[in-house]
Amino acid sequence: SQQGEEDPQALSIQEGENATMNCSYKTSINNLQWYRQNSGRGLVHLILIRSNEREKHSGRLRVTLDTSKKSSSLLITASRAADTASYFCATAGYTSGNTPLVFGKGTRLSVIA
């Protein structure tokens, strides 16, 4: 079963605008990760935020985590056409070792030039 649920399912914005995607999950987590997928193939890891962190930045990306609401958001600032892709959140639970990540269905972002 899928734990992460992204919102919205699809988002279309103009180049230069900011894009915000949200993710909600159900159970306690060790960390939450965001991935990007182009053209339905391999995923690229974007950023990992641990359960004791509230905000993290990486370039034009900003991720927030609210464990009390079991939600996370991914903000892409000053979007570019090359940001067009599907974005997935994935959660890792509280067990030792590398447990399988549980992915949501993703948000399809279209950035129009």
Place this chain on the structure above:
Amino acid sequence: GAGVSQSPSNKVTEKGKDVELRCDPISGHTALYWYRQSLGQGLEFLIYFQGNSAPDKSGLPSDRFSAERTGGSVSTLTIQRTQQEDSAVYLCASSLSSGQSNRFFGPGTRLTVL
């Protein structure tokens, strides 16, 4: 390049045939995962290998699906007597053994069952 590689990139087969999908993880990564992604859907976990431990097969959808990992490196996912609903992109990922680290994904194998 030292990324995760998968082969073949595309596979078209007839219903009822067996297929084998291959994954070469990043050298030194002891954890290996297989996921399946149907059109427009999220990733569905299939199986997970960690070092020499018994694999976690909890995500395999039926006994037609099996996977092996030889020598702690290369993995093969086998689907026997393929069905049309098996059509999907099969993604392999690997990660380091320590901690809850991020996964490195391969480009996937697109399987089409006619």
